[in-house]
Amino acid sequence: MVTDEKSPLLHMLTLHYADLVRHLTRKLGSAASARDVVQDTYLRLQHLPAETPVHSPRAYIFRVANNIAVDHLRSEASRARYFTSALAPDQALDEPPADSVIDYRQRLEILEKAVAELPDRCREVFLMHKFDGLSHMEIAGELGISRSMVEKHIMKALSHCRDRMADLLD
Structure with a gap:
């Protein structure tokens, strides 16, 4: 169901967007990855019913974003395993x-x-x-x-x- 009004969680996400991006940039080491995770967080929150009871909306949003960030890091590590095997043995990595x-x-x-x-x-x-x-x-x-x-x-x-x-x- 799509409505014209944002849910309270989505509204809270837009209010704390910059804080969340900064937090995730520190966690992920990349502002671009942080913005991707915030976008995924928005999409996940968009599917929650607007009347979902949340005691601390900001903490809830950060928790959802942190969980998505962990999934992102796992995915990156998995990709790195496959791609680093193709590198020359003396090739340095920034990771x-x-x-x-x-x-x-x-x-x-x-x-x-x-x-x-x-x-x-x-x-x-x-x-x-x-x-x-x-x-x-x-x-x-x-x-x-x-x-x-x-x-x-x-x-x-x-x-x-x-x-x-x-x-x-x-």
């Missing part, structure tokens, strides 16, 4: 070694699982702070909880993630 890319992606998957295991409110606070860059006071105001509770949620989330990734950390 990190494939084993490093795979290692970092595996670490990212473990971290994503750890974040998904958090209680809903704790995960929401953590994502708002780490991915949206909101301060403790901004989160407290938006969620109607105390600053102290925000700090407790963030500390709990960090501790949980550290425990899950203990084997990977030096």
